[in-house]
Amino acid sequence: MSKMKNTIDPAVNYLLPLAKKAGVETVWDRFAVMKPQCGFGELGVCCRICWKGPCRIDPFGNGPQRGVCGADAHTIVARNLARMMAAGAASHSDHGRHIALTLLEVGEGHAPAYRIKDEQKLRNIAEKLNLAPAGKDIRQIAKEVAQASLDDYSRQKRSIPCNWAKVTMTAERVEKLVDLEVMPHNIDAVIAEIMARTHVGCDADAANILLGGLKGALADYTGMCLSTELSDVLFGTPEPVVTQANLGVLKEDAVNIAVHGHNPLLSEIICDVALKMNEEAKKAGAKDGINIVGICCTGNEVMMRRGIPLATNYLSQEMAIVTGAVDAMVVDVQCIMPALTSVAECFHTEVITTMPVNKITGATHIEFREESAVESARKIVEVAIEAFKRRDKRKVNIPDYKQTAIAGFSAEAILAALSKLDAKDPLKPLIDNIVNGNIQGIALFAGCNNPKAIQDNNFITIAKELAKNNVLMLATGCGAGTFAKTGLMTQEATEAYAGESLKAVLTAIGKAAGLNGPLPLVLHMGSCVDNSRAVNVAVAIANKLGVDLDKLPLVASAPEFMSEKAVAIGTWAVTLGIPTHIGIVPQIMGSPVVAEFLTEKAKELLGGYFIVETDPEQAAAKLVAAIKERRKGLGI
Numbered sequence: 001m002s003k004m005k006n007t008i009d010p011a012v013n014y015l016l017p018l019a020k021k022a023g024v025e026t027v028w029d030r031f032a033v034m035k036p037q038c039g040f041g042e043l044g045v046c047c048r049i050c051w052k053g054p055c056r057i058d059p060f061g062n063g064p065q066r067g068v069c070g071a072d073a074h075t076i077v078a079r080n081l082a083r084m085m086a087a088g089a090a091s092h093s094d095h096g097r098h099i100a101l102t103l104l105e106v107g108e109g110h111a112p113a114y115r116i117k118d119e120q121k122l123r124n125i126a127e128k129l130n131l132a133p134a135g136k137d138i139r140q141i142a143k144e145v146a147q148a149s150l151d152d153y154s155r156q157k158r159s160i161p162c163n164w165a166k167v168t169m170t171a172e173r174v175e176k177l178v179d180l181e182v183m184p185h186n187i188d189a190v191i192a193e194i195m196a197r198t199h200v201g202c203d204a205d206a207a208n209i210l211l212g213g214l215k216g217a218l219a220d221y222t223g224m225c226l227s228t229e230l231s232d233v234l235f236g237t238p239e240p241v242v243t244q245a246n247l248g249v250l251k252e253d254a255v256n257i258a259v260h261g262h263n264p265l266l267s268e269i270i271c272d273v274a275l276k277m278n279e280e281a282k283k284a285g286a287k288d289g290i291n292i293v294g295i296c297c298t299g300n301e302v303m304m305r306r307g308i309p310l311a312t313n314y315l316s317q318e319m320a321i322v323t324g325a326v327d328a329m330v331v332d333v334q335c336i337m338p339a340l341t342s343v344a345e346c347f348h349t350e351v352i353t354t355m356p357v358n359k360i361t362g363a364t365h366i367e368f369r370e371e372s373a374v375e376s377a378r379k380i381v382e383v384a385i386e387a388f389k390r391r392d393k394r395k396v397n398i399p400d401y402k403q404t405a406i407a408g409f410s411a412e413a414i415l416a417a418l419s420k421l422d423a424k425d426p427l428k429p430l431i432d433n434i435v436n437g438n439i440q441g442i443a444l445f446a447g448c449n450n451p452k453a454i455q456d457n458n459f460i461t462i463a464k465e466l467a468k469n470n471v472l473m474l475a476t477g478c479g480a481g482t483f484a485k486t487g488l489m490t491q492e493a494t495e496a497y498a499g500e501s502l503k504a505v506l507t508a509i510g511k512a513a514g515l516n517g518p519l520p521l522v523l524h525m526g527s528c529v530d531n532s533r534a535v536n537v538a539v540a541i542a543n544k545l546g547v548d549l550d551k552l553p554l555v556a557s558a559p560e561f562m563s564e565k566a567v568a569i570g571t572w573a574v575t576l577g578i579p580t581h582i583g584i585v586p587q588i589m590g591s592p593v594v595a596e597f598l599t600e601k602a603k604e605l606l607g608g609y610f611i612v613e614t615d616p617e618q619a620a621a622k623l624v625a626a627i628k629e630r631r632k633g634l635g636i
């Protein structure tokens with residue numbers, strides 16, 4: 001039997017044999033020895049919620065059909081799933097809280113490392129949140145916006161929806177979600193409610209638990225919206241920028257610092273400080289000074305705002321260290337493999353953790369605090385320079401693979417490009433082209449990599465197929481990393497893969513916007529939290545057409561997802577009315593009730609629904625069919 005390929009990334013394929021030779025264990029090695037993975041876990045029918053368990057339900061009906069307390073497969077699967085949504089919401093929303101608190105500090109005149117970079121955006125947000133910003137001092141507005149955002153973590157009145165959820169959806173969707181009682185009033189309370197209702201002896205009705213889960217997913221959405229928008233205020237709203245992606249962006253003659261994780265509060269300051277420490281790096285023998293590169297979503301954050309090259313995405317983070325050229329890998333929160341420190345043992349790389357809630361055994365911990373951000377960043381860069389001095393040149397193997405990538409298509413940047421075609425009504429050219437069929441629909445690619453799929457392959461296969469079918473594509477997270485690494489975020493990719501009518505539209509917009517050719521085939525919208533940017537665009541279109549999101553020819557796909565955050569994102573996409581494809585079999589199949597709820601009942605209730613398809617070609621066909629169905633519904 002032939003072994004399944006691990007990846008289609010040429011840089012990773014170059015490095016894997018070197019890792020093996022050096023005795024470095026990778027994510028793929030660990031995945032291989034984990035197989036066969038537990039069948040009960042795969043189906044979601046294992047319960048460890050109390051210590052009368054663990055209990056597991058026999059999926060074939062021969063063994064136990066209830067846990068010791070009497071919970072059946074449906075209850076167990078629904079509880080496990082809802083808890084994943086709560087964890088996803090907690091992660092994104094904690095990130096959001098961190099940003100909102102920093103904005104408050106800036107408004108109060110503390111946190112000297114930060115400032116308001118996009119005043120206009122702050123004013124627009126204040127308008128949106130009905131804070132009457134006219135005539136107010138910008139720092140006062142910052143305080144009020146921060147406070148209105150933090151209210152979404154503390155409101156006790158259940159009848160008042162979260163500010164950010166309410167102002168970022170269509171009015172019809174808000175009403176629907178309020179009626180269904182899934183609209184969050186307080187992010188933290190909703191997460192706590194999920195944990196409470198899934199405690200032993202509580203909610204045992206699968207559908208009711210799932211509704212609780214939807215509320216948790218919407219809490220995730222809320223945290224994500226405020227996180228994205230307030231990050232733009234502090235660090236600037238992304239605009240298109242040309243950069244490069246894949247491990248070939250590492251430089252042999254530079255101190256290479258990889259920033260990895262999610263929160264721009266840290267990486268932005270490191271970038272600022274590193275610029276000023278180039279001379280110190282040169283004195284240490286690095287003739288090219290300091291080279292910052294990004295990994296995962298921190299990579300997306302600094303790529304779209306600063307044009308910092310992206311080294312790689314989730315699954316190949318260890319490979320960055322295997323190049324032997326990374327002097328420091330600086331991590332904050334989420335999606336950081338604990339294995340990094342073991343890989344680093346074979347090299348000179350310093351893995352530096354920075355957050356009090358995120359330490360890794362074997363890493364150097366340099367705590368990062370907003371009030372002393374510059375000092376921490378300086379210390380981190382100094383450690384990287386010291387590590388560079390210890391670098392073993394014989395171990396350096398930088399793969400000669402990198403691609404051009406155009407990043408930074410925020411909703412504002414897309415509207416700005418469109419306004420060159422119609423200054424008064426920027427959405428009109430886009431909507432006209434959707435209505436006349438030149439653009440058949442819009443697809444948002446999101447989510448991670450997962451060793452259960454060949455790395456990057458699902459993303460690329462589906463995208464090429466959708467391009468042929470004239471679907472406009474947006475991407476975030478590690479999916480965006482995939483497209484950046486593989487050259488699909490370029491004008492050349494549009495020429496090569498877009499269907500004729502899509503190509504004509506992308507060319508018309510690109511030329512009007514002053515590019516010497518079309519827009520890239522896949523538009524880079526940012527990190528995981530930036531999925532809300534795609535919702536901004538979709539809601540603007542829906543409002544203009546006078547319909548809700550569940551009528552638009554809009555689909556989402558997370559073809560290689562793995563994280564709890566991705567579970568939450570996929571679920572809020574469905575809850576907002578979007579058909580959402582997942583390319584990894586979800587751990588819910590042990591309950592036909594849960595599976596049916598998410599793939600069928602959700603459609604009746606919310607308009608959105610999950611499409612589960614592991615074959616990328618079939619998945620593309622199903623996404624195109626979903627778009628066609630929506631077009632038919634609109635009579636276009």
Ligand code: SF4
Pocket residue numbers: 047048049050051052053054055066067068069070071076200201
């Ligand atoms: Fe078993 Fe019920 Fe405890 Fe779950 S909650 S471990 S099913 S006894």
Ligand code: MSK
Pocket residue numbers: 262296297314334335446447448449476477478479527528562563565566
């Ligand atoms: S980092 S959640 S692997 S997208 Fe946002 Fe990538 Fe998924 Fe993490």
